[in-house]
């Protein structure tokens with residue numbers, strides 16, 4: 001591929017079919033920005049052409065300039081010497097290119113030097129960068145920090161920092177995790193002490209912080225003395241300074257280009273972002289939700305790269321006097337890899353589009369609140385709230401499976417460092433761990449599935465006329481909805497919290513596959529050219545959906561009751 005955007009038919013299909021008009025009009029203040037900024041579009045069509053040009057440029061840079069550096073970056077890794085972190089040479093070069101081409105402020109408003117693009121296009125961009133070098137995405141993806149400042153910081157803070165993020169002059173870090181507070185961020189202990197002048201100082205230790213050496217960081221810290229849960233946590237902003245010490249960087253399995261730091265805060269000067277006590281409950285949840293969509297996109301990028309490598313190898317490699325791609329077990333693996341990759345992309349772009357749509361409703365609420373706008377905002381927020389963890393869980397697990405299969409298709413060669421799939425499988429492994437493990441995404445998706453929110457979303461996707469040729473697939477989607485409803489009825493009737501937690505994974509896996517099936521069906525309804533991929537996915541998914549429904553409705557409590565003896 002010479003261009004990771006324009007040479008990828010699936011991304012292009014989504015780009016051309018995304019329902020963006022409302023989102024564009026909202027971002028462009030109904031195109032009033034055109035009178036203030038030379039580069040602002042005058043219409044939705046104009047905006048789309050601009051987005052296409054940006055993604056096309058990024059796609060070319062990613063394929064031709066960043067991807068060739070990835071193996072070298074993996075070998076060299078980030079450096080830590082005399083307390084200072086520096087990037088691998090290839091990482092620095094790639095960052096310089098992205099800054100020079102103004103690609104570090106995708107979603108930031110124009111007044112701060114950003115491109116003012118909808119989040120879903122940033123999601124595409126994240127995927128494109130990740131396909132080239134997954135570890136670079138961890139730095140490119142720090143735009144989420146700027147986005148959080150844009151959403152919650154004061155006007156003065158925004159003016160101070162956002163132009164620097166947009167130009168690439170500064171990089172950031174999202175500093176949440178501590179040795180005893182990983183999945184459970186309510187346990188965060190890092191202490192923020194109020195100073196007489198209204199400023200704050202931070203004391204404590206954080207670990208596993210991507211780019212903890214960054215210039216501007218958002219830190220989750222305990223501002224309320226004596227508190228022990230999330231309500232005592234606030235979000236603070238600090239800059240790189242002598243009191244903020246990088247103790248070490250981690251030696252990791254993958255994403256070697258991305259420095260992962262352990263940090264010691266020795267009275268680091270900091271300032272509050274937004275309101276006290278809202279750090280975890282509001283701001284970090286928002287930051288992490290953005291980052292979860294970004295990790296879903298990173299997963300898709302890695303999987304795309306692994307799939308391309310596997311396809312190429314299977315076409316070239318011969319055994320038993322045949323190309324291995326001609327063996328049914330091999331082409332079946334490749335077809336499944338591609339199908340699950342397309343499913344993850346469909347779910348992730350939909351989740352990202354819903355987050356954009358939520359912003360449209362938030363603006364409407366601010367401008368002209370009304371009962372229908374309020375109801376719309378509530379519904380869209382609920383949809384975004386359930387699709388986001390599903391996207392992260394589905395895409396990251398898919399990515400690991402695709403990378404695993406890509407090595408399998410390479411045989412022994414895939415186990416060797418000389419081949420890209422070895423690096424891709426190592427890079428893939430982190431995606432289902434950071435920004436909340438798959439288990440935590442399952443917990444995050446559970447309320448939206450058990451409350452019936454996802455069911456309503458599926459009903460909406462299934463509504464409308466179905467062309468005759470798709471009636472069988474539509475019937476299978478109907479069957480998937482019925483299995484989901486049956487599972488939920490069983491869980492409600494059982495009213496057993498432990499059983500619900502125990503069956504949460506098969507329930508969410510079933511819900512995720514039902515969602516993907518419906519998104520494929522909708523694609524096929526809109527474009528007959530998508531029908532084959534829809535058929536492949538839905539036919540493959542149905543037996544798994546039936547099996548998971550059986551697990552959830554079995555009422556089998558053996559492992560719950562005997563787990564101590566079974567382990």
Ligand SMILES: Cc1cc2nc3c(=O)[nH]c(=O)nc-3n(C[C@H](O)[C@H](O)[C@H](O)COP(=O)(O)OP(=O)(O)OC[C@H]3O[C@@H](n4cnc5c(N)ncnc54)[C@H](O)[C@@H]3O)c2cc1C
Pocket residue numbers: 173174175176177181182183184207208209210211252260430433434435436437438439440
């Ligand atoms: C390379 C890398 C980069 C990172 N970057 C950042 C960063 O930039 N900023 C930041 O703040 N953090 C970062 N992290 C931290 C990351 O988000 C955490 O590692 C992750 O959230 C998991 O926390 P933990 O490692 O403490 O695992 P634990 O929370 O100890 O989890 C261990 C296991 O228990 C399971 N588990 C825990 N609770 C439950 C539950 N209630 N139900 C079911 N299972 C459960 C988990 O799924 C997991 O399998 C990074 C981590 C890595 C490895």
